[in-house]
Amino acid sequence: MTKRLRVQRGITLMEIMISMGVALVGIMGIMSLMPLAAVNLSKGVQADAVSTFGRGALHDFTAREMIHGDWIAVDNANQLFRLPEADARRTRASFCIDPLYMASHTAFAFANLPVVTSTADSMPYYNLSGEPAYSQPRMFRCAPPRVSTGTDKFPISTALAQHVFTSHDDLSFVRPNDRALPPVQTYNRINDTNPADAWENAPRLRQSKGRFSWMATVVPEIDNNATISDEFRRLSIVIFHDRVIDPAINQFAPSDGDQELLFDVILLGSGIAGGDVRLMTRPSRSGSADDLSELRVGNWIMLGGAVVPAVNGVFRQQFRWYRVVDMAATTSVMTDYNGTRVWTRDVTLVGPDWIRPEWLNYKMDESPEDNLMNYGTMRTQATWLRGVVSVLEKTVVVR
Structure with a gap:
C-alpha cells in the first residue's frame, strides 16, 4: 500500500516566530549603530568645518601681517598690554596672539584707561603666588590695538576680537x-x-553662533647652538570649539584657573615625533587629580622648554603642539623631589621632535636647580588648553 505524502499548504506558528526574531535582532543591531553613526557624522562635520575655518584663519593672519613681530613691544606709559610702537624692533622671542583672552581680561586703571591685568599677558597664564618662575617657559600674550589716540593706546574690544577671531559660517x-x-x-x-x-x-x-575661534603662536626656530633664527618662525593656528574664557582670573587667584592647565613632563622615550611621556600634576594646583582624569585621546597639549646654554643670561624658550593619541587607562600617584604626592598619567603624543639634550633625562626626584647644575637639563612643561580641536602649523619666513 502506497503512503500518500501530505503537502503543507502554509507556514507554522513556530516559523513565524523564528522569522520575527531574526528581523527583530537585525533591527536592534541597526538601532544600536545609529548613535555611533551620529557621533562619527558629527565628528566628520566638525573636522570639515575646522579645516575650512583653519585655512581661512591662516589667510587672515597672513593678510593682516601679524607674523611681523615689530609691533610686539611693551608700552611703558602705564599700559600693561603689548601694542605696536613707533620705535619697536622685531622680537626674537615667542609670542601668542590671543585677542579674545586679552579682551576678556581688560580692566580700567589710570585716568579710566583700559589696561590688561598683569598676568594675562603671559601664555600660559600663571598665578603669582603659585609655582616659582624658575625655568618655567612662557611666551608673550598680545593683541592688536583697537584705537590709538596720541600716546593713549586702547586694547582691542571684545566685540572687535569676536568679529575677527571667531567663525561666522555657523x-x-x-x-x-x-x-x-x-x-x-x-x-x-x-x-x-x-x-x-x-x-x-x-x-x-x-547672526552666527561663533562656536569656533582661533589664536596663533609664533615661535622662532633655534639651531643646535641655541641661536635664534632671524628669518624662520613656526606659526601655529590653534582652533578652539566652544572656548571658555574666565574673566575673573587675576594675579590674586588661588590657582591657575581651569582652562589652561599646567603639567610637568617626563620623557619616557627619545622625543622623536613626540612619543611616550609622563604627565605630572603641580602640587600647588588643588584638585589636580581630576585634571589628568579629564584628559582624552584627541586633545592637544603644548610642550614648552628652555634651551641651554642661556644667551646673555636669558634662556631661549621653545614651544611645540602635540596631539594625544593614546593614554593609560587610569592615573597613578608618585612623590616629587619635595616628597609631595602628585598624580601622573602616561600618554602618547604625536607631533614634532622634542629631542634637544637639555630636555631629555630630566630627573623629577631632584629640584630644577640641581638638574641644571648637575646635568644641564631643564624641565619640560605641558600646557593643556581646553577646547582645542585642531592645530595648523607652518614654517614662515620673516623678511
Missing part, C-alpha cells in the same frame, strides 16, 4: 512651530540710528 537659525516650514535665519540690525524705521529699511547682518 549661521544661526530659528525653527518655526510648524515643522513643515523651513528654518528662518536670524539677523542683527546694523547702524540703526532710527529705531522707528521699518525692519526692512535697516541694514542687516546674519
Whole structure:
C-alpha cells in the first residue's frame, strides 16, 4: 500500500516566530549603530568645518601681517598690554596672539584707561603666588590695538576680537512651530540710528553662533647652538570649539584657573615625533587629580622648554603642539623631589621632535636647580588648553 505524502499548504506558528526574531535582532543591531553613526557624522562635520575655518584663519593672519613681530613691544606709559610702537624692533622671542583672552581680561586703571591685568599677558597664564618662575617657559600674550589716540593706546574690544577671531559660517537659525516650514535665519540690525524705521529699511547682518575661534603662536626656530633664527618662525593656528574664557582670573587667584592647565613632563622615550611621556600634576594646583582624569585621546597639549646654554643670561624658550593619541587607562600617584604626592598619567603624543639634550633625562626626584647644575637639563612643561580641536602649523619666513 502506497503512503500518500501530505503537502503543507502554509507556514507554522513556530516559523513565524523564528522569522520575527531574526528581523527583530537585525533591527536592534541597526538601532544600536545609529548613535555611533551620529557621533562619527558629527565628528566628520566638525573636522570639515575646522579645516575650512583653519585655512581661512591662516589667510587672515597672513593678510593682516601679524607674523611681523615689530609691533610686539611693551608700552611703558602705564599700559600693561603689548601694542605696536613707533620705535619697536622685531622680537626674537615667542609670542601668542590671543585677542579674545586679552579682551576678556581688560580692566580700567589710570585716568579710566583700559589696561590688561598683569598676568594675562603671559601664555600660559600663571598665578603669582603659585609655582616659582624658575625655568618655567612662557611666551608673550598680545593683541592688536583697537584705537590709538596720541600716546593713549586702547586694547582691542571684545566685540572687535569676536568679529575677527571667531567663525561666522555657523549661521544661526530659528525653527518655526510648524515643522513643515523651513528654518528662518536670524539677523542683527546694523547702524540703526532710527529705531522707528521699518525692519526692512535697516541694514542687516546674519547672526552666527561663533562656536569656533582661533589664536596663533609664533615661535622662532633655534639651531643646535641655541641661536635664534632671524628669518624662520613656526606659526601655529590653534582652533578652539566652544572656548571658555574666565574673566575673573587675576594675579590674586588661588590657582591657575581651569582652562589652561599646567603639567610637568617626563620623557619616557627619545622625543622623536613626540612619543611616550609622563604627565605630572603641580602640587600647588588643588584638585589636580581630576585634571589628568579629564584628559582624552584627541586633545592637544603644548610642550614648552628652555634651551641651554642661556644667551646673555636669558634662556631661549621653545614651544611645540602635540596631539594625544593614546593614554593609560587610569592615573597613578608618585612623590616629587619635595616628597609631595602628585598624580601622573602616561600618554602618547604625536607631533614634532622634542629631542634637544637639555630636555631629555630630566630627573623629577631632584629640584630644577640641581638638574641644571648637575646635568644641564631643564624641565619640560605641558600646557593643556581646553577646547582645542585642531592645530595648523607652518614654517614662515620673516623678511
